[in-house]
Amino acid sequence: MAETISLEVLRYSPERDAEPSFQRYDVPLRKDWVVLDALNYIKDKVDGSLTFRWSCRMGICGSCGMMVNGEPKLTCATFLSNYANEKCPVRVQPLRYFPVIRDLVVEVTDFMTKLQSVKPWLIREDEKPVSDGEYIQTPDQLDCYKQFSMCINCLLCYAACPVYGLDPVFIGPAAIALAQRYNMDSRDEGADERMDVLAQHEGIWGCTFVGECTKVCPKHVDPAGAIQQYKLTATIERFKTFLMPWAAK
Amino acid sequence: MSDARPTTRYTEYHPRWYRPRVSTWWWLARWPYLKFILREISSVFVAWFVVVLLLQIRALSRGPVAYAAFERWLQNPLIVLLNLITLFFVVFHAITWFNLAPSAMAVRFRGKRVPDLLIVGTNYAAWAAISLVVAWFLVRS
Numbered sequence: 360m361a362e363t364i365s366l367e368v369l370r371y372s373p374e375r376d377a378e379p380s381f382q383r384y385d386v387p388l389r390k391d392w393v394v395l396d397a398l399n400y401i402k403d404k405v406d407g408s409l410t411f412r413w414s415c416r417m418g419i420c421g422s423c424g425m426m427v428n429g430e431p432k433l434t435c436a437t438f439l440s441n442y443a444n445e446k447c448p449v450r451v452q453p454l455r456y457f458p459v460i461r462d463l464v465v466e467v468t469d470f471m472t473k474l475q476s477v478k479p480w481l482i483r484e485d486e487k488p489v490s491d492g493e494y495i496q497t498p499d500q501l502d503c504y505k506q507f508s509m510c511i512n513c514l515l516c517y518a519a520c521p522v523y524g525l526d527p528v529f530i531g532p533a534a535i536a537l538a539q540r541y542n543m544d545s546r547d548e549g550a551d552e553r554m555d556v557l558a559q560h561e562g563i564w565g566c567t568f569v570g571e572c573t574k575v576c577p578k579h580v581d582p583a584g585a586i587q588q589y590k591l592t593a594t595i596e597r598f599k600t601f602l603m604p605w606a607a608k
Numbered sequence: 609m610s611d612a613r614p615t616t617r618y619t620e621y622h623p624r625w626y627r628p629r630v631s632t633w634w635w636l637a638r639w640p641y642l643k644f645i646l647r648e649i650s651s652v653f654v655a656w657f658v659v660v661l662l663l664q665i666r667a668l669s670r671g672p673v674a675y676a677a678f679e680r681w682l683q684n685p686l687i688v689l690l691n692l693i694t695l696f697f698v699v700f701h702a703i704t705w706f707n708l709a710p711s712a713m714a715v716r717f718r719g720k721r722v723p724d725l726l727i728v729g730t731n732y733a734a735w736a737a738i739s740l741v742v743a744w745f746l747v748r749s
Binding site: 458571 | 624625626627628630634635637638640641644648708711712713714716719720721
């Protein structure tokens, strides 16, 4: 095994560059190093101006998502040794489909706005007083939405979604999966409010079921599944308004 | 709905973001994307088989002479080639959609989610059963 590995990192300075360019770095190839370790090595020892987001180094914070050789990856969970036998350098780029602020840092306000629009919190018609105790839930009820609650907002699913790239008004995989996380929660009563946002072209109907969001998700959330399942729910509700106007929500 | 919007809007005025354009050929970049596009295109071929079926029914309703002409038309090498390609895409359409079915159908039974394999298996079993019934009719005649 070679002692070093080459990285081609996308560099973009809004003050200096009109276009981004790749810069090549050679870093030590250690068995226990991930791509994020290589970036931190570059920042500490080679070029302090390299800019990227990271925090926990253990797949929880969702900050270090980048494109590694064209695939959306959490760089803290992508081992350098996986690329050791490849002839080309490892290409590290900012997450696809997001505007680049600097080097590997992308602008994510668009996602934050969309996430808020689906009201990802428990909505109750009547809030009961704290003295009445908690809202009780069985393990089976928890199991209905637990998978969707594992999302860490790393945005790898957006970088994998060509629909979001081509049609940026699409609410996108993570926001819809998180809306479903609350819709499926037995304690929540806000499904109708969320439907106004979700059952639109910009919501679930924008999705063409490419399915890549689910494949790249590091937390196995299955956003593609959440969207298709919601399509069924929305269709049933739509038919209800035609067939049983009195029963429609 | 002002309450549903974040208060941090200053980023809109950032002058120098780099926004790469999505290439027209994005779907050639990765096999899963190409597979998705082929799956979408397969609907055109599914429609073609529907047209062939409608033409067949029309020929059938017009009597034996019209049906013989229809059969001759089917034997045209170009139509045979087109139908072979169509068969490939229809099978591709069926397999790719069957494999995606568990993702869209989260069936719960006694509080537990039905395993994906069971949902895919049921789809394939129904396909096989219907194909056998059709084959039985063809062999019988």
